[in-house]
Amino acid sequence: MNLTDLPRHAAFRLEARAWIRRHAPWDELARIRRMRFAGQPFETEHRWLEVARQWQAAKFEAGWACLVWPVAYGGRGLSATENVIFQEEEGPFAELFGPFMIGQGFVAPTLMAYASEAHKRRFLPPLASGASIWCQLFSEPGAGSDLAGVRLRATPCEGGWRLNGQKVWTSGAHHSSHGIVLTRSDPDAPKHRGLTMFFVDMKSPGITVRPIRQLSGISHFNEVFFDDVFVPDDQRLGEVGGGWQVALTTLSNERMTLGASTPVGFDELFELARKPGADGAAPIDERGVRERIAEWYAKVTGLRYGVYRILATLERGERPGPEVAVGKLVGARTTQDIAAFGLDLLGARGRAAAGDDEVSQFHEMFCFGAIHRIEGGTDEVLRNILAERALGLPPEPRADKGPFRDIPMAPNA
Amino acid sequence: MNLTDLPRHAAFRLEARAWIRRHAPWDELARIRRMRFAGQPFETEHRWLEVARQWQAAKFEAGWACLVWPVAYGGRGLSATENVIFQEEEGPFAELFGPFMIGQGFVAPTLMAYASEAHKRRFLPPLASGASIWCQLFSEPGAGSDLAGVRLRATPCEGGWRLNGQKVWTSGAHHSSHGIVLTRSDPDAPKHRGLTMFFVDMKSPGITVRPIRQLSGISHFNEVFFDDVFVPDDQRLGEVGGGWQVALTTLSNERMTLGASTPVGFDELFELARKPGADGAAPIDERGVRERIAEWYAKVTGLRYGVYRILATLERGERPGPEVAVGKLVGARTTQDIAAFGLDLLGARGRAAAGDDEVSQFHEMFCFGAIHRIEGGTDEVLRNILAERALGLPPEPRADKGPFRDIPMAPNA
Amino acid sequence: MNLGFTAEHESLRSELRKLLARAEHHLPPGAGAAEPADAALWQALTDSGWLGTAVPEAHGGSGLDGAALCVLAEEAGRALAAVPLVASACAFVHALRAVAEVVPAALWQGLAAGSARGVLLADDGWIMTPEISVQANGEIRVAGRAQFVPDGPSATHALLLAGSGDAAALVLATLAPANQPEPAAQPLDLLHPCCDIDLAGAAVQLLARGRAAQALWSRAVDAQALFVAFEQLGGADAALDAARRYSLQRYAFGRPVGSFQALKHLMADMLVAIDLARSNCLFGLAALAAGDDALGEAAAVARISATEAFRIAAAGSTQVHGALGVTWEADCHLFYRRAQALAGSPGAQWRWKDRLVQLLQQRAALAPVLTAPEPTAING
């Protein structure tokens, strides 16, 4: 099944496979599998972080962490292809990437592009080893899909800036050492031109983190309040007023990572459908069920080979197009559909998870599908991106031109 | 299955059933059935019109035509409920309503609301008897979904108006004696306030009708060219500049009639699915096929009882809401889906219609579904209507305010 | 057209809606508890007489008809009521009404007073075929275990069909705590907790036998499906309404998000699905009221389209609410979970679809082919 590997990649794959097979945390395999759809099978979140950190540290020590990063920052200077091959070979253990995804996947490329050399040498290696976790303080109560509408105020002061306001939906803020934060530094400038990006120490005085319970019952997200938080000016990323460009760097990495790395539940459904029921017949024996399974499998392969196409583009030294948004758009909806279908197949058994791992998995998948259609760009935002950037269709008429403070907002906001 | 008939309606139904059973054109039944999806099974269009006219005349003579119209104009002053009951009892013969639908269904209510008493007494009875056919000259090459964008110019002159411009997608123009025509009487007024409605004799000098071949290969639509056509001012319907209000009357009748009267192909599919194949098994024996059939049947009944709900509303003396748009929106898409599914079931046999009535029917249904999603309000227009009028959601930002002549149009238009 | 609720039913509805609007469904539900999760609401429903809606007047109820129960079910769905209103006050009471004369007065009174709560144990693949036996002393016993019964934890009584053909028996079982051994943790529908019900040792009463029992049971199951369809319809409507209100209030890009066509059309599609389901449900109501054979088909189409509508509306409403929609605090997930749970209960969707097509096939086999009248008829 590695038809598409070039010879050098095939050799890399074998090497990675052998190393993973010897060093992966096999004792925790059952629990790790259960994490696929944001399940929390470990006794505590702390224990989960510990297992993830150990695996990340082991990879870092042996030179398998952050393969695409420059050697100077803790990586190996390889291409995205090797990175994907390593993830494929990791199999279920790739789930342990969870706590590091934002820091390594989205924040680090932003730091590499905009931070000072000193900061890069100081902060990137611990990010690569898993010693530190970073978060991304972007969304606000009034700025989600319309991210450029953030209001968290950055006011210049002696030696730096004072930050006041609120962020929300911040994944992992409660166990992050640092975060990058998008602020409004000039409310009189037009919306996209009054933004500035910083990175902050999450232990700075004035920062309060409050978890948000998600529909699945688990808290991955947080509200983060900024009360006169001081940030030195050397923690600014990019120009004053240039925050939107910096944010775009982060977002494009976010969409690609989310799309490429997310399971859709096909394997779980396939396994469920092959189990014989009380009457000895398995659901997969029905033609209707077979057809659905075949259709979803064709989506799974389409998504997988789509990632390969993006890698081929990168190998040619080109930038992948907006089509990278396809992965998450299709993946999230497919997860939701598969979960509902699986729950239908489970019948009465699906009505309560009650200690039944198989059922729990479909409950989690059902919740995860709904969340995934929203986080990191809603279905609607992704379709807009595809329509405007891939197809060149005109934008909607805009109601948010002119100075930011004059843009219409909710009457009660 | 007439659970919902009130006693007086049940009596009417029996009376209608007996009359139809005795007088319907049974000799033509096979051909009439084949007309369901705009098939043309008669030797000539003329012959089809003849059969339709004879049935309409018979109904008119016996007092079964245009049941809801006042007696003075050729009707019987009954309610919409009786009208629907009669149509239900007509069964396949209701297909013969085709050539009269626009005249009786959309134009006549407009004439009743806006024409002079003399005109009503002169034009409505022949419309009811099928002696005359009317068309609706609304759409233009640059004004379809955006109907208020019509440009056909009406210029005042001695005793009336001169009409210049072009209409398109005019159903039945080639066999119509008259039509109502929406014109631009003032290009300096805002878009919706510069329109005026008239009715015209289709034999007026300067009118040219040219048929448009549809994707099914048949021509129901026409282009109609107006070259300095004179219309007396007493053929104006409504105020000068008040044409948009008049058009709305026509359109709301159009949507209700189209939604309520259109088959979706369920019966044809059900029959096909029950036929055993070469191996003795019928498609309907497969659970997947059964599920699709059940889902479509639930749509068919939902549409049917939806019409009953509209009738119940009318009986209470209330106006039905924008939900009447549901019928056509769902019906058209369902027809298209059923047709594709039927063609899939037909397999190789479906690849050519070649004298096979069953196959032809699915080919016609497949074409009709695509056409029906466009005509009389596209899916998108209907969803907008539901969103704005039924749910009260805000309109799109408008780019067509101000004087009509200043509204942006296609660079090459 | 005899389709739709009467003005009397609509005024019942608005009264009930006011009461339910105060429901405290946000409270963490007591999964597996022997009392309805929202105990205060259950008390309020008792006090205002809603639990006795269809209980005969002679026994302290209001003796109202099936249409009133449909109103109850729809409003319970709309309010996400965490009480067994549809299972007990609608489906169970309605089923007992058909054998009213043999139902003990104490049970009627208990149902009206909220102290008794019933469930129907329909065989939808999750009940071991119940066995019935008569002891030497003439006492009747049933055995069998129904799994994951929604609203089972708070049930005091169960109705079921045991045996088949001439040996079929419609049986009323009085449940003791031992019959509900294990509450099921982490229910999908957080407000309809479920548990297994083991019938062994339950005191039982025989209500009807043979073909009559089967016919009664079949109507009871169809009526239950219709009530649940109304519950789904109410839920779908509430989910759409919440989406609509949120989309008017929430601004992005300088305008309410409800002015973007993508969300407008998403909500229009929700409306369309609800409209179709409502039409089918109202026809089901007409069939229920008429005591007509059409109830089988009507209940099936109502269930199928209401399931579809609730799924579309609940998932769509979550989507319109954006990040807020996927939080525990918002109601969206309660609708989203319940839409999935109700899709499979009572009866898997594929079973309803299969049964509907069976009914259509039977009817088609009987229907005369449409032909010209015989000459005699023409003269007649």
Added chain:
Amino acid sequence: MNLGFTAEHESLRSELRKLLARAEHHLPPGAGAAEPADAALWQALTDSGWLGTAVPEAHGGSGLDGAALCVLAEEAGRALAAVPLVASACAFVHALRAVAEVVPAALWQGLAAGSARGVLLADDGWIMTPEISVQANGEIRVAGRAQFVPDGPSATHALLLAGSGDAAALVLATLAPANQPEPAAQPLDLLHPCCDIDLAGAAVQLLARGRAAQALWSRAVDAQALFVAFEQLGGADAALDAARRYSLQRYAFGRPVGSFQALKHLMADMLVAIDLARSNCLFGLAALAAGDDALGEAAAVARISATEAFRIAAAGSTQVHGALGVTWEADCHLFYRRAQALAGSPGAQWRWKDRLVQLLQQRAALAPVLTAPEPTAING
């Protein structure tokens, strides 16, 4: 990553695209005619050597690989070419390549010169099981009738598998006019006319026998499916492109209709379906090039997703074009009809889906369960 076309193939593509852009597919097609409907195009393709793309160089062809044929198929689909390019120059020639040494030189030359045109008669439920018999004089005969064979009317040769197991035979039939008795009127795909092919009396040549014949045939059928998937992909892409261009040009409510979110998102969904299909098709190409066993699975997913993509794109493009889209003059209906016709040919969709799941089940039965390495492995 070895996925995608090379620069050489892309330059082939742009050359071919220029030629095909002049195709006259608007002409009423000669359904059932013995010549390709667009005779001028067929001639042009012959003259520029495209028909010989995969014909061995020794016989006047270019001897190119499967990837070049995928380019041909995709561009034929994009251009709505009314010629049997995919059936003959791609699928038929590719199948013959596997048994090149026994193919008569005259046939190779005829194929390159456009005078010979072949079809694969795959058993997808529309061919009576073909029978093979050896006459007393050693002559081989086949019997059987394939129904509604796309591009059958202009075919001069047919390839088929007769018999099964050890008795299976891969057979090349030379068709005479008597073998194509009845052209089928009113084809769904106006540009791929079809007809029955009755094999009785056709001169036949045996190309391979037994298991080898079956293996050759299976690969030929999978390759054909992949070529058709590329044809569908090209069609889908062209339909989306037409919609995109029209939506930029057409104004309503004072702005291009392509600026309305409903149409933007409709087109985005078309793009998404096409993107998934393209990824699967490109993987299929890799499997074809590698001569790998993965071709079976790869061809199935390519067919399934390309069918879906073409259906969505063709219906969506018609919708975006509004009233213009449902006229005979616009190309929309040619795409719309072809999308439906190609969905069922070669092979009904459910058969491809069934086969794919079979392959997945076989693989799952063989796959080792993932476990920790044995202690020896850890020391190794």
